[in-house]
Amino acid sequence: xxxxxxxxxxxxxxxxxxxxxxxxxxxTLAKLGAKLIxxxxxxxxxxxxxxxxxxxxxxxxxFDLVKTAQLPELVAGLPPLCGLAHCAGIWKPCPVKFLxxxxxxxxxxxxxxxxxxxxxxxxxxxxxxxxxxLVYISSVAAQHPYKxxxxxxxxxxxxxxxxxxxxxxxxxxNIRANCIAPAMVKTPIFDDTLNTVSEQFMQAHVSAYPLRxxxxxxxxxxxxxxxxxxxxxITGSVLRLDGGLTVGS
Ligand SMILES: NC(=O)c1ccc[n+]([C@@H]2O[C@H](COP(=O)([O-])OP(=O)(O)OC[C@H]3O[C@@H](n4cnc5c(N)ncnc54)[C@H](OP(=O)(O)O)[C@@H]3O)[C@@H](O)[C@H]2O)c1
Numbered sequence: 394x395x396x397x398x399x400x401x402x403x404x405x406x407x408x409x410x411x412x413x414x415x416x417x418x419x420x421t422l423a424k425l426g427a428k429l430i431x432x433x434x435x436x437x438x439x440x441x442x443x444x445x446x447x448x449x450x451x452x453x454x455x456f457d458l459v460k461t462a463q464l465p466e467l468v469a470g471l472p473p474l475c476g477l478a479h480c481a482g483i484w485k486p487c488p489v490k491f492l493x494x495x496x497x498x499x500x501x502x503x504x505x506x507x508x509x510x511x512x513x514x515x516x517x518x519x520x521x522x523x524x525x526x527l528v529y530i531s532s533v534a535a536q537h538p539y540k541x542x543x544x545x546x547x548x549x550x551x552x553x554x555x556x557x558x559x560x561x562x563x564x565x566x567n568i569r570a571n572c573i574a575p576a577m578v579k580t581p582i583f584d585d586t587l588n589t590v591s592e593q594f595m596q597a598h599v600s601a602y603p604l605r606x607x608x609x610x611x612x613x614x615x616x617x618x619x620x621x622x623x624x625x626x627i628t629g630s631v632l633r634l635d636g637g638l639t640v641g642s
Pocket of ligand 1: 408409432433434435436456577582
C-alpha cells in the first residue's frame with residue numbers, strides 16, 4: 394500500500410551518505426521505497442552504505458563537494474530528482490582568537506557554499522521535478538551558539554537563511570526547502586566532541602537532555618517526513634530535534 398509517508402517512486406540525492414546521519418538517512422529513505430544516489434568522498438564507506446540498503450538500483454558516486462567547479466559535471470550525470478537530503482558537513486570548534494582565514498573558509502565552503510552551489514546547479518539543469526523537497530541538515534547551534542562554535546554556528550545560520558529564501562523563490566514551482574536542526578547526535582562528530590571537551594562537561598551536557606542524546610535514526614525519520622508528500626504544506630521551516638533540551642543548554 395502506498396500512502397503520503399511513502400517514498401516509493403521518488404529518486405533522492407543524499408550527500409554525506411558515507412557516514413553518520415547521512416548513512417542512516419540513506420537506509421531509512423531506501424526502506425521507505427526511495428531510489429537513491431548517495432555521495433561522499435570515501436568510496437569504501439559509500440559501498441558499505443550501499444550494502445545496507447534494500448535492493449532498488451541505488452547508486453553511489455564519490456565526490457568532494459568543495460570542488461564546486463566540478464558540480465556541473467556531477468549534476469549532469471544525475472537523473473531527474475524528487476528530493477535532496479543534504480547531510481554532508483564538518484564541525485571544527487575553534488575559539489575566535491585562534492580562527493585562521495583558511496580554516497574558516499574551508500568550513501564555510503563545505504557547510505554553506507557547497508549546498509548552495511549544488512542546489513543552484515540542480516535548478517539550472519532542471520533536475521528537480523515539480524513537488525521536489527530539499528532538506529538541509531543544520532544544527533541547533535545556528536540559533537544557540539556555544540563557545541568555540543562561531544564558525545560552525547555561522548555556517549549553519551547561513552544555511553538556514555538560504556533555505557528559507559529558496560523556499561520563497563520556488564514555492565510557485567511546488568519545490569519545498571526546509572532545514573532540520575538537531576542537537577547532539579551519536580555519530581563520528583559526537584566521538585570527535587568527546588576528544589575535544591572534558592568528560593565533566595560532556596556528562597553535564599548529556600544529562601541536560603530530558604529524553605536522551607539523539608541517534609542517527611531520530612534525524613533520518615524527520616528527513617524522510619520532510620521528503621514525503623505528507624509534509625506538502627511545510628516549506629521555509631527549521632525543524633528542531635533536541636530530545637527536549639532546554640534552549641541554550
Ligand atoms: N552529530 C551531531 O551531533 C550533529 C548535530 C547537529 C548537526 N549535525 C550535522 O549533521 C550533518 C552530518 O553530521 P554527522 O554527525 O553525520 O557527521 P559524519 O558522520 O562525520 O558525516 C559527515 C559526512 O560529510 C561528508 N563530507 C565531509 N566532507 C566532505 C566533502 N568535502 N565532500 C563531500 N562530503 C563530505 C562525509 O563523507 P566523506 O568523509 O566520505 O567525504 C560524511 O559522510 C553535518 O552537517 C553536521 O553538521 C550533526
